[in-house]
Amino acid sequence: MRRVAGSDWKRGAAVAAIALFARGMPASAQALVYRFDIPAQELGAALKTFARVSHQQLGFDIRSVRGKRAPALSGQFTPGVALARLLAGSGLVAQSGKSGVILIRPVSAPVVSGDTGSSDVAATTEPDVVVTGTHIRNGAIAAPVLRISNQQMREAGQRDLGEVIRDIPSNYTGGQNPGARFQAGTAANTNASGSSALNLRGLGPDATLTLLNGRRLPYDGSAQAIDVSAIPIDAVREIQIVPDGASALYGSDAVAGVANVVLRSDYEGIATTARIGTATDGGGFINAYDAVGGKHWGGGGALLALQFDHQNAVRSDQRDYTRYVVSPNTLLDAHKHFSALGTAHQDITDTLTFSIERL
Structure with a gap:
């Protein structure tokens, strides 16, 4: 067996960690490449930045990363390669759980490097992570929508x-x-x-x-x-x-x-509608008018909508079944309503959008 010393040993350990983590990740996650620009800092802060950039869910004990630092990471990497470089030399390893959460845990067995360059880590059984409430955007809801x-x-x-x-x-x-x-x-x-x-x-x-x-x-x-x-x-x-x-x-x-x-976020053009109606027994005459206009352009759009309606009252003496009620009395009050809404949005970056709604 050939002994690996100095920087060659460190390089071999890093390659082994990368290979191990890649086997634990789904194929779709391995294929994605993200741009990372993480400065050298505390390992816990670096892992949080990694999770935000790569859209991965990480789980780790804060005590296991306390006092440890992560090296600077700059460039385009797959999540597996990026996380392995952040964990290099920390004595920690990443493992993908059944629920898709990446668990960071201490290495349970030493990495052995030989002439073949193969490596392995003793597998451990991790408990499933069950989420009952989440702030994750677009999280699934149990009830039908x-x-x-x-x-x-x-x-x-x-x-x-x-x-x-x-x-x-x-x-x-x-x-x-x-x-x-x-x-x-x-x-x-x-x-x-x-x-x-x-x-x-x-x-x-x-x-x-x-x-x-x-x-x-x-x-x-x-x-x-x-x-x-x-x-x-x-x-x-x-x-x-x-x-x-x-x-x-x-x-x-x-x-x-x-x-x-x-x-609506992509409405284009102008449209107006009008409605007039009444009840056959009298009362309840209604007239309603609506207008909407919008413009859509690359990466943004704007919309303005107006609505007005007016409905007369229905009196008790206008219906046979309430003629005995002492007048004056109303079954349905008169109603007048006007509302306006304006909205606009503009994409600033691929992940950042400015939007405003005014009601």
């Missing part, structure tokens, strides 16, 4: 998002919705502002999280409600509903579920 596209809204004859949510079976249509009169109980059961708020499972509007392009919206209705009808329907690409508890991902305000209103 209901998606309603803009085309489906138009085909159903719905003029605003308020009418869209009132057609969802799991949504309570009382409380913060037009036409809901005074009801017994808390103030959440009475629509004081003419708004339309999601109330999944009937747990209250403050138990359903409403998002706009994945971002939280401030309360703008009574009883901690968010008026979705203030978002012009022409600006909406689709609405996504998780009709089940998602508090593990989003927090306590998502106990009943989550709704995400996704805006």
